[in-house]
Amino acid sequence: MPCTKDSELDKLRNEVLETTKEIFSLIAKRQSLCAEIGKLKQMKGLGVEDPSVERALRDSIAKEAMRLGIDKDFAQRLTTLLIEECTKVQPKPPERKVLTHRDIARMAEALEKQGIKVIRMDVGEPDFRAPGVVIERAYQEMRAGRSRYTEPKGKPELRQAIADYVRMRFGADIKPDQVIATIGGAFGVYLALASTISPGDEVVVIDPSWPIYKPCVRYVGGRPIVLETKLEDGWEPSLEELNEKISAATRAIILNYPCNPTGKALERKTFKGIAEIAQDRKLTLISDEVYADYNFTEKGHNTVLSYPDVSHVMISSFSKSWGMTGFRVGFVISDLERVNRMAAIQSMLITCIPEFIQYAAIEALKCLEDAKRNSDVMKERAEAVCKALEPLPVSFYKPDGAMYVFPRIDVEGIDGSEFAVKLLEKKNVSVAPGGAFGNYFNYFRISLGQPKESLLEGVRRIGEFLS
Amino acid sequence: MPCTKDSELDKLRNEVLETTKEIFSLIAKRQSLCAEIGKLKQMKGLGVEDPSVERALRDSIAKEAMRLGIDKDFAQRLTTLLIEECTKVQPKPPERKVLTHRDIARMAEALEKQGIKVIRMDVGEPDFRAPGVVIERAYQEMRAGRSRYTEPKGKPELRQAIADYVRMRFGADIKPDQVIATIGGAFGVYLALASTISPGDEVVVIDPSWPIYKPCVRYVGGRPIVLETKLEDGWEPSLEELNEKISAATRAIILNYPCNPTGKALERKTFKGIAEIAQDRKLTLISDEVYADYNFTEKGHNTVLSYPDVSHVMISSFSKSWGMTGFRVGFVISDLERVNRMAAIQSMLITCIPEFIQYAAIEALKCLEDAKRNSDVMKERAEAVCKALEPLPVSFYKPDGAMYVFPRIDVEGIDGSEFAVKLLEKKNVSVAPGGAFGNYFNYFRISLGQPKESLLEGVRRIGEFLS
Known part of the structure; x- marks a missing residue:
C-alpha cells in the first residue's frame, strides 16, 4: 500500500x-x-x-x-x-403467490372504471366522515396561517390533549413528552420498530396479522417470527407457544387487539400473561391499538398502558375512531427515552405532521360522542353480517371488536385467493384473501366499512357463490 | 447443533x-x-x-x-x-461539539417565551403563506369527503399535474407513473436513499450541506463521503476531487443546487461534468431541487431531469415555492422501477399523503405567479442583506438562489457556534451556526425567511456585535 x-x-x-x-x-x-x-x-x-x-x-x-x-x-x-x-x-422453491387486499382493490377499481358497481368489502377503511367541527377547525387554522413547521413530536397543545384523553380513556398517567403525534398509525408501528430493533433482532408477530407488520420488521433489518393462532382456539395465542418462539435475539412482540383481521380482543388474563412474559424476557410490547374504540364487549379495551413496568410502545390513530383515514394522523406513547429516539426519526424523515391537521386532531379528541356512535354502528354491522353468514358454509369467530369478520371457507378445494378473484368477477363483491394475513389460504376478510345494506347484499352474493 | x-x-x-x-x-x-x-x-x-x-x-x-x-x-x-x-x-481525538440550527431555534423560542422579541434568521422557512385558492381547495375537498386513503404514489390527477408542470417548467418528458407525491421533500430524500443504498454503500455528500443528508445516509446503512467545497472557489465542487472520492462502494451523489446553506447554483458546465462522472461510474444522482424556483440568475435552473440517461432521482417540494412548509407535500421523479420501489416504501410507512392536501397541491401548481412573486421577494431580500453585509468583517458568496447567505466571520478567535449563542443572547438575533453544515465552524447561515426590514435590522445588530 x-x-x-x-x-x-x-x-x-x-x-x-x-x-x-x-x-x-x-x-x-x-x-x-x-x-x-x-x-x-x-x-x-x-x-x-x-x-x-x-x-x-x-x-x-x-x-x-x-x-x-x-x-x-x-x-x-x-x-x-x-x-x-x-x-x-441456496436454491429456492417457487414462492406461493399471495394475493393481497391491495391486489383485489386494484382489480375492483378496474371494474368500477368500466362502470360496474362493486360491493367493496376489501379495504379496511370506515365509510364514516370526519366530524364537521374537525374540518372547520382545520380550515380556520389554515386561514390563520397555521401551516408552518412545528416541533417534530407535534405541538405541545396536541400532545397535552392526547395525554389528557389517554388519562380519561384508559386511566393511564402519561406526560405530554411521552407522546408523539405521528403521520398515521402505520408510521407509529414503523417508529416503534425502528427505535427498538437492530439488524438481526427477532420480533414475534401473531398471525393472522395486518399485512404490514412482517415486511416492516424486515425493512428495519429484523426478522419476524410467526406465532400462529387458530380459529379453533378462538384466535387465542398460546402462552406456552409464545415462550417457545422467544430466543436470545428476540426484542419485541407485536400485539394488535382488537385484531385486524380476526376481530379478536384478548381476555385480560391473556394480555396479562403476555405482559409477564415480556417483562421476564425483557421484551418490548409493541401494541397497535388503533381499534381500541371499536370494542363491542362489555369488558372494555385492554391496553398495554395498564402495564407501565413492561417496556412498551402504544400506537393509536384518529383514522378508525373518527373516520379520519385521509388526515393521516395518529400517535404513539412510550417511555421518554424511546419517544425521543422516535421523534428524532420522525424529524429526519418527515419533519413534522401538517400543522393544521394537528389542530384538527385536537378537535377530534373533543368529539367523543362521534367515536361512540361510529363504534355502535360498527357493532351493529358486525352482528348483522355474522347473522347473515350463519347459514353459509363458512366458520368464523364472532368479532369482539375492530371492523372485520374473517371466515374460513368450509368448501373443499376452494382457495381463498381464487375465491376472492372469482367472487369479484362473477358477483362483483370484493373481499381480502386470507393468505395476505399469514398461512390462512382458505380464509377471507370482510371489511365492515360499508353501510349495512351493502354488506348484507355482499354476504347474500357470497352465499350464492358458495352454493 | x-x-x-x-x-x-x-x-x-x-x-x-x-x-x-x-x-x-x-x-x-x-x-x-x-x-x-x-x-x-x-x-x-x-x-x-x-x-x-x-x-x-x-x-x-x-x-x-x-x-x-x-x-x-x-x-x-x-x-x-x-x-x-x-x-x-481506534483512539479518537475529542469530538467538536456541533451546535445545530435546531439548538439555536430552541434557545430562541425559550427567549420568546420570556417575552423577548428575537429576529429569527435561523430556521429555513419562508414567511410566505399558501395561496388563498390552495387553502380554499383543501377546505372544499375536505367538506366533500376527500379525506380517504389514496394510491400510495398519490392520486393520478396530482401526478398528471406534476408531470405537466415538469414538462412546462423544465422541458422534461415525464410520465405520471414516474412521479410520487411525497410527504415533503425530506421524505423524498429518504425514499431516494432507501431505494438506492444497501448497508455499507457509500454516498458522496458535497459540503457545506443541509444537515439532514449525512444522518439520513447513515440511517439507511450507508456511509457519507464528504467532498468539501470552499468559499474561495465560489463553492464550486472540483470534478477532480469528486472523482477521487468515488470508490468501488460508491452508489450515489447528493446534489442540492441552489444550495442550502451557500446559495450556490451550479454552472451548467459543472452540472454536466458531474452527470458525466455519474454515468461513467454508474452512480445515481440524487438531486434535491426544492429551491429550483428560488434562482436569481439569468441562466435559469439546472435540473438533473436534463440528463435522462443518467440514473437519477429528482426531489422537489411545494414548501419553498408556495410557502407551504406546513402542508408537508413534495414530489420525487425517477425511473419507473425505482419509483415503484419508493412507492412501496411510502405505502408501508405512511400509506399515502392526506387526500385533500393532494388537491391543494394541484391547485398550487396553477399558482405560477405566486411562485414567481415569492422568488422575486427572496431575490430582493438576498440583495439587500448582501449589501448590508458588505462593510462587515465577513466574507460571503452572493447567492445565486435558495434563501440563505452563508458568511464567514473574518474576526480572529470567533467560533461560529459561540458567535450564534452570544449573538442571540446579546443582540437577540438567531442565526444557524456553520458547524451544522460541515467543517465550517467560523461560518454562520442567515435565513431570508423574514421581511426585509427585520433582516436588515438583524444584520445591523450582527455588525454591532462584530465591531
Missing part, C-alpha cells in the same frame, strides 16, 4: 490487508458450504430458512464474540449479513 | 459454524491490528480516517472477491462494516 511512506504503519496496514483477504477466503469457503446445504435441502424438500438453526448459530457466535472481545451488536450484524448472503446462494 | 436429526446436514452445518468462528477469530485479530495502527497514528498526530488507504484496501478486496467468486456488492458492504468497526476501536 503505497499511500504513506511510514514503514511501521505500512507494515501494520499490510497485515490488515492480508487478514482481510484471509477473512474473505473463509467467507468463500462458507458460501460453498451453504450452497451444498442448499442443494441437500432441495433434494430433501426442506425450506431454505430454518429459524432454529439460525438461532443456534447466533447463540454460538454471541459467545464466541464475547470470548474474543468483539462488540456483540457488530457480531450480530455481521452474522445477519453472512446469513442473508448464504440464503441467496 | 441439535436442531435436526439429519447427520449429513448436521455435518455441513457444523462446518459452517466452525468456519464462522474462524472468521470471527480473524476479525478479532484484525481489530487488534487496527487498534495498534490507531495508537501509532495518535502518537504521530495523524487522523483516524484515511480515505486513500481505504480505497486501496477496497480495490484489493474487489479483486480478491472476484477471484473467490464472492458477490462484489456484498464484499464492499462487508468491507465497510469492517472499516467502521476498526475506526471505532
